Amino acid sequence: MSEQADNEQAVAVYEGGCHCGAIRVQFAPSVAPEGLPLRMCACSFCRRHGATTATDRDGRLHITLVKVEEAVRYRFGARTADFLLCGTCGVYVAAVMSTEAGAVSTLNVNVLDQHELFTAEPEHVVYEGETPHARRLRRAERWTITTVDVVKS
Secondary structure, eight states: OBOOSSOTTOOOBEEEEOSSSSEEEEEEOSSOGGGSOOEEEOSHHHHHHTOOEEOOTTSEEEEEETTGGGEEEEOOTTOOSEEEEETTTOOEEEEEEEETTEEEEEEEGGGBTTGGGOOSOOEEEOOTTOOHHHHHHHHHHHSEEEEEEEOOO
16 A cells, blocks of 8 residues: 555545466555445455445546557447456456546456455445446446556566
């Protein structure tokens, strides 16, 4: 964890990534980790990965693809977002969606080195029946503003 100087609203920056280190993240939520709402999606993908996710429209997420060849972008269902997984260790890191304003994402907080600080009881959510248009609108309004960088070797 490191202090976030350039984002006045951020409490701190929490680091993490996939198990093998091919995908790294820095998450700067706008609230303390224990106050950040968490979700457990009912879709088969999230259930099978045991994901607990968080979004923070006032926070920031930075994703670094250390080994870009290992980053797998998987789309399923409505195909409205790229679910970012590591091709080596298999960890689901985040789902990223492009908008006119830039990328937004939801983060699997289980990938954070200090994931145990995120203690809110996860809300169980079901998005089944949501239209692709409604899904994109919801995500654009609620998901975390995200940057994705690739390490050049």
